[in-house]
Amino acid sequence: MTSTSGPVPSSVGGGAPLGSLDRTSQNADSFGGSLQAVEKAKLFDHNNQFLIGGSIDHGHVAYGARSSLGAFGPDFTISPLGIDLTGPDDISPRSLTTTNDYYGVYFTDTFDVTDRLSLTVGGRYNFARVTLEDKTGDDPFLNGSHTYQRFNPMGGLTYQLSKGLTFYTSYAEANRAPTPAELACADPDNPCLIESFLTGDPPLKQVVSRTGEVGFRGETSNALRTDKIDWSFGLFRTLNQDDIISVASPTSGRGFFQNAGDTLRQGIEASISYQTQRLFLYANYAFIDPTFQSSLELASPNNPSPDVVPCSGDATENCINVRPGDRLPGVPRHRFKAGFDYWLTPKWKFGSDLVAASDQVFFGDESNLNKPLAGYAQVNLHTSYDITNHIQIYGLINNLFDHHYGTFGNYFDTEEGSEASLGTIDFTDARTIVPAMPFAAYGGMKLKF
Numbered sequence: 001m002t003s004t005s006g007p008v009p010s011s012v013g014g015g016a017p018l019g020s021l022d023r024t025s026q027n028a029d030s031f032g033g034s035l036q037a038v039e040k041a042k043l044f045d046h047n048n049q050f051l052i053g054g055s056i057d058h059g060h061v062a063y064g065a066r067s068s069l070g071a072f073g074p075d076f077t078i079s080p081l082g083i084d085l086t087g088p089d090d091i092s093p094r095s096l097t098t099t100n101d102y103y104g105v106y107f108t109d110t111f112d113v114t115d116r117l118s119l120t121v122g123g124r125y126n127f128a129r130v131t132l133e134d135k136t137g138d139d140p141f142l143n144g145s146h147t148y149q150r151f152n153p154m155g156g157l158t159y160q161l162s163k164g165l166t167f168y169t170s171y172a173e174a175n176r177a178p179t180p181a182e183l184a185c186a187d188p189d190n191p192c193l194i195e196s197f198l199t200g201d202p203p204l205k206q207v208v209s210r211t212g213e214v215g216f217r218g219e220t221s222n223a224l225r226t227d228k229i230d231w232s233f234g235l236f237r238t239l240n241q242d243d244i245i246s247v248a249s250p251t252s253g254r255g256f257f258q259n260a261g262d263t264l265r266q267g268i269e270a271s272i273s274y275q276t277q278r279l280f281l282y283a284n285y286a287f288i289d290p291t292f293q294s295s296l297e298l299a300s301p302n303n304p305s306p307d308v309v310p311c312s313g314d315a316t317e318n319c320i321n322v323r324p325g326d327r328l329p330g331v332p333r334h335r336f337k338a339g340f341d342y343w344l345t346p347k348w349k350f351g352s353d354l355v356a357a358s359d360q361v362f363f364g365d366e367s368n369l370n371k372p373l374a375g376y377a378q379v380n381l382h383t384s385y386d387i388t389n390h391i392q393i394y395g396l397i398n399n400l401f402d403h404h405y406g407t408f409g410n411y412f413d414t415e416e417g418s419e420a421s422l423g424t425i426d427f428t429d430a431r432t433i434v435p436a437m438p439f440a441a442y443g444g445m446k447l448k449f
Helices: 414-420
Strands: 018-039 048-072 078-087 094-112 117-134 144-162 165-176 207-221 228-241 244-248 255-259 263-275 279-292 296-299 318-322 334-343 348-357 376-386 391-398 406-411 431-435 440-447
Antiparallel strands (some): 048 078, 094 117, 117 144, 228 263, 244 255, 263 279, 279 334, 296 318, 348 376, 376 391
C-alpha cells in the first residue's frame, strides 16, 4: 500500500490488523420530460384510442471516492490512522463524472372489436448513452462511452366474460441498459474493492426481458355500491436474457458484475379487497419461482459447503457450478400481505398490516448448496387523524412483536474475521446476515398544499 507520503511501513498500527475507511461522495442532477398525444376518433365505426409519445431523461453525477488506513479494534471498529491511501490502483482516489442520456419513442393503440373485446398493440424504441469521464487526469482507463438501443413490442387483449368479470392476457418486451456502476466494475481480473471504487472494465450487454401474463379480474358490489369486493388472479412468466448479477471475487472483500445468461421468474399473483364506508380489508399473495436458466461457474470464495469445486481458471480458488433450475439468491418464493383500515370517525383512521415471506437463498450460494436464510412474518400498526383537509398527524409502529429475522444473507472469511477480532472470537459460521429493523415507533405531521 502507498500513501501521499510514499509506501506505508509495516509498523503502522502497532501490529494491529489493518483495515480501511472508505468514503464516497456524490452530487447528482437530473431532469427530463415527456410529451404525448391521444386520438380517440372511431376506426371502422369502432371505438379506438391511439396514443403516441416520447420522453427524454438526462442525468449527470459528479462522483468521488477515497480510502484511508485504519486499525481494527476488538469490537470490530476501525480507528483512523490519518493516512490517506493512494495505491494500489484499485483503491486509489477517484473523481469522475457520469452522464446518462435516455431517449424513448412509444405508441399504443386500443381497438374495441366488440363491446366486450378490446385489443391493444404497441411498442417503444429506447436509446441509452452512458458516458464516464475521469476528472483527475490520472485514470484515463475510466473514460468510456457505451450506447444501447432496442425496439420493444407489446400486445394484449381484455374480454368481459360477464358483468364484473374480465379475462386478460398480454405479452411485452423491455430492455435495461447497465448502470455506470455495473459498467465500471465488470472485470473478474480487476475486481472492485467496493462497487464505489470504479475500475476500467469491459462493457456489459443490456438486459432484455420478455413477459407474458394471463388472468382474471372481478368486481362485485351491492345496489348502492356501499359494499365492494375487488379481486384478481393471474399467472406471469418473465425471461431475462443476459441478466446482470453481482459475483464475489476470489480476492477477499471484492466483487464484480457479469452477464449471467438467462434467468426466469414465473409464478402466481392473487389479490382480494373488501371495502365499505368505514372498513377496508385486503390480502395479497405472490408465488415467484426465480431460477437460473444457464449453466455458470461462479467464484464463491467463502461458501462453507463441502461441495464447492476448484475454479477452472485457478484450482486454488473455490467455485460453484450453477445449473439451470437453481434458485436465484435474495428472492423469497412466497410473499403474503394482509391488513385492514378502519375509520373510527370520518377523520380518524386506524389499521394494521401483516407481512410475511418464505426463505431465500444466500448470495454466494447460487448453486443452492446450503441451508437458505429463514423466512419471517411481522405485524405493523398505523393511525392518522386529519385535523383539516391540509394537515394530518400520524403514528406508525413497525415490527410490533419485535421479531428478529434477517433480510439479506452472504458469506465472509471466518479466518480473517477471527484474526480481526484480536483473538477474542473464533468464527466458525461463515454466514453474515443483515438484521431487520427491530420494534420501532414513529409519529409526525403531514402538510398538503
